[in-house]
Amino acid sequence: MTAVFSHGRLRLYLLKLLDDGPKHGYELIRLLEDRFLGLYAPSAGTIYPRLQRLEVEGLVTHTAAGGRKVYEITEGGRAELRQRADELATLETDITASVQDLSALAGEIQTEVRGSVRDLKRELREAARQTRQTRWDRPVPPPAPGPAASPLLTEFDQRLAAFTMEVGGLVRAHRLSDNQLRTAIRVLDGALDGLRRLLR
């Protein structure tokens, strides 16, 4: 597991966010998610222990409000921010670069998903063409009653296209993490393999 924040940088960034104003834990998670355009969001198990640790060190303090713990930076926390201003500037630069990298990766995965769907559609068309060809080449018993192959293929085509658009929309809206996309690709690959076996 590759850490997004290197050693000691998450706490620095939490101090930076709290320097903008008091916030509760969940709000900090959402802010980080927004900062990374939805491509990364720290889990609660990451944020709350850090906040507790910062409080023990006297860098933040919290007040209970409406069942929530609202954290606020202390003068000690601001002093650390001033002391590590250069490191914070570097961190901001790194985060900006990371967001660009993650966006590029999402784009690559999107292209890969589209490519896989395109391959599947091409193989289905080819399979349908061969099926039709086979029917012409050798005598076949009278076709069983039922829907013709073409309308079904069209429907299949439409569903694949709709799914491609759906995935593309989610990626553009940054509502899919790279891990989710990787999982989607693995699932899709499995489905493609199953369909290929079916078509053989």
Added chain:
DNA sequence: GGCTACACCAATCCACAACC
């Protein structure tokens, strides 16, 4: 209006891996 089911929010605990 009251009850129930469900979704979401907020927080805690725990285990694990990587870093210093």
Added chain:
DNA sequence: GGTTGTGGATTGGTGTAGCC
């Protein structure tokens, strides 16, 4: 070895939609 970052499981509170 201690610290830090991470994600998952879990819990408790709250709001809301649906049903009677």
